[in-house]
Amino acid sequence: MYAKNNKTLGGNKMAITVLKDPMIFKIDTGNASYVMAVMGQGHLIHLYYGAAIDGARVEYLAAERGRASFWAIPAGDEDSFSTDVMPMEYAGQGTADLRPAAVATVDADGDNVTDLRYFGYEILEGKPDNPGLPHTYLNQGDGAQTLKITLRDAVKDLYVDLYYTAFDFSGAIARWTVVRNAGAQAVDLTRVMSASLQFPGKDYDLIHLHGAWAREFHVERTPIAHTTQAVSSFRGSSSHLHNPFAVIAAKDADEDAGEVYGVSLIYSSNFLIETDVDAFDGLRLNAGINDRAFCWRLEPGASFATPEAVLVFSDQGLGEMSRAYHKLYQRNLARGKYRDQPRPVLLNSWEGVYFDFNAEKILRMAKSAAQTGIELFVLDDGWFGKRDNDLCALGDWVVNEKKLGCTLHDLVEGVKATGMDFGLWFEPEMISPDSDLYRAHPTWCLHQKKRAPSLGRHQLILDLTRKDVQDYVVEAVSRVLSSADIRYVKWDMNRNMAEVGSACLPPERIGEVYHRYILGVYSVMERVTSAFPNVLFESCSGGGGRFDAGILYYMPQNWTSDDSDAIERLNIQYGCSMVYPPSAMTCHVSAVPNHQVARVTPLNTRGNVAMQGSFGYELDMTKLTPEEKEEVAAQVEEYKRYRDLVITGSQYRLISPVNSNECAFMTVSADRSTAILTYVKKLNDPNPPVTRVRLKGLDPDAQYRGVADGKVYSGRTLMNAGLNMPAMRADFDSVRMVFERV
């Protein structure tokens, strides 16, 4: 044995083992083992990732296949050893492995081969930083070890460091890659993945989250086929269309059983998660920055770090995988004062009044909301420049006192006098052609010099690759935040990118703009959020257009979707909960008929569905009847009573709403003393069969009392036998049941 580092903390077994002859690397974490070996002429071969195994000598798993026609054999390797067949841990492009590579480079001589051979390894205590990029981190008392394996292309003198962090409190593995150019000439990186994975056989499904504006996070499950399948974005943000997350699931895996492998990228720009099945049914998955239009110049001595990919293996289905992500992302990715704090119940002005408001109207809404116990009033779009519609003024972050009829400071004080805090909407990354900012700085937007730019929602995107533009945004937002007692910010981003160029980058660096843009966003977010540590920041991109693990590092919650209809939200929140914690998911009760789908649902159901995440309202409070206001007050009280569960509890999906008339989910407190079950039925039917729901996550040996009816049940009985759901009284009816340990 060469080295072994064993740690057992918090009940999670964690070890990194290194053996010699051949070199074998094994990571044990939680319920999983991950094994690699150096084989042939220094090739790093993936041997195993899955449920924990004994020992590490499993090099027999990478069986050589004997010689076959057509395979290229790397110079010096045995005739039977082709990297085109072997499960390569992190394949370069241009040599014998012709499958989709993890990394590709080209130098000034036209050498487009990246031939990576094992160079060395290190075991690092803790988790090294990846500066400038969002990443998982350790809290005090958390332990972790990081295995760093270095590969090298000897011709280019290029080093590739593969990082694997194993945590002692989670079975997740965090991976990222750093490429260092030690050669004498510049190298263009045209592809560089955060992680590459190999699976034996192709009998898996790919599960991912797809959608569009107002219908994000729809779960799709497709068989892995003998082809290259990809989930990706080329929109400059992670996008509504695909989320940077995917699951490789065994055919028989479901919510509660079976083997699943989650891959989540902590990244908010163009991404790629691709699967490819080779001629012998070997499945490769690559995850990282989308290489479409990507090219990063590495001068001699320079290095490039990829975003982090977080892998979670579960042999107990999707539910356990999701809870592992929730826990890790809630306390080891999200940051700031509000990370562990129950979030305030808010009223957002958008669907209530859109652009049509003044201070008097706002104060009336605020007063009405305060009477129901709502704690925070959020003034959405329309308070700055001459913005009375979405045609103009983005970039002019100057309060429109004429429209308001007072200063922002006075408005905030007025709202505070009702007993509520105040929050404000921004879209800091944008610039309207019709704005003072654009008139002063027409080159400050992303653009291509020789072409007229495409507009999206009548707006352009600021060139945040530029330091001067970053400084402007930080200064403009900070000025407003310092001018009044603002406790919350909604940070929006409302268009896809096109004609993506920068006035400040030389032509050979055009392939860097997307990534430099998001690094600029991260830097601006870091500066603003750290300058205002008491402000709760909520991210938004027309709802979930940039709801990803990258942004979560800066902002602990995200507006999940511009669709606020309770029934549409069932699917959206179900999909979102696959990877993102409930605390990150903001959900509002809005008016009926719903503004997106014109559906009329009971207020009770709108409340029950929205209480799954960080809760609020988005309607004109002054238009509610006294009975509705009373119901709202009761909802707010109910939410406040149990809202710490949204942060610290565990979520269980009981009935999937996908292709189903029903949906049920549960939240259980960390100590299992409180459990909340929500059941929703879409269309009612006459004389229906009874739906029995088996609860999850309870203490089997405890007794629980239903808070509404006082009946006492055993935890084991509730989980094994279940509970009959009451008959529904109308379409879109629902029930929320709270159980407390006796």
Ligand code: GLA
């Ligand atoms: C986006 C957001 C909405 C709202 C509007 C304002 O669409 O998703 O919630 O803030 O912008 O223009």
